[in-house]
Amino acid sequence: MNYRHSFHAGNHADVFKHAVLLRMLQLMQRKETPLCYLDSHAGTSLYDLLGEQAGKTGEYREGIGRLWQAGNVPPLLADYRAAVARHNPDGDLQLYPGSPQLIADALREQDRMILSELHPQDADTLKVHFAGQDAIAVHHRDGYELGKAFLPVAEKRALWLLDPPFEQPDDLLRCLQAMDAGLQRMRHCVIALWYPIKDTRALKSFYQQVAQRDWPKVLRIEFNVRPADTSLGLNGSGLILVNPPWPLWEELETVLPWLNKLLTQSAGADWRMDWLVGAP
């Protein structure tokens, strides 16, 4: 396990993922009934953007750094920026909330959160950080097992983020299998799977496999800040959303062009969104 998210926290992929994730939660929270958030590859709680690791790559500067300074921000992104600002009350950007913190801040009294993280240090940090909060459970275990272990949830409504580091060649396959198992147990579970856009051939086959699934509605979003074949690191990332709450896709139609323009790093950046299964 070499991947450390602290090198990448707040980069363009985090901004895209976290803004969409937070909005999904908000839309689900329009109903008063409780929900459970599951995060199978949780990372840690707060990242120091001025620390050695984030400073080494400087990736956050082209991600949350750009949004931090932007004017006329669309409401969906203003909400996400406000969630980051909550940890930077003096107005200078230093701390970045990872997905567990971002969602913990937004949980209501009736909601619950289950986190799993395999890296011992990050799992410990999360355990200490959320100690004493009964609604938050932290597990040092394999995130791919989360769906099998905890679905269906008693609340009957769940939002599950799968966000592996993609260090292993079979990570996409393992995600598919984990989602199969989860959806068998809870067909109406809302799922967000994040993935890097690097190997476009492998992705084509992955998309074909998703499209053949007997899953309910599946929305695909790709968000590239450089053309997909540029050899400069992570050019873009995608989200596979199962059972996304309405009207997320209508909102994203106006928000993603704005965000893509803000975060673009070279000509040829683009985004797309379409239904792989069950267009509404």
Ligand SMILES: C[S@@+](CC[C@H](N)C(=O)[O-])C[C@H]1O[C@@H](n2cnc3c(N)ncnc32)[C@H](O)[C@@H]1O
């Ligand atoms: C991309 S990072 C997570 C970022 C976090 N979800 C966020 O959005 O802020 C992936 C994390 O998965 C952890 N990890 C790797 N393999 C895992 C596994 N099989 N089960 C659980 N966690 C794993 C890594 O240690 C790393 O912290």
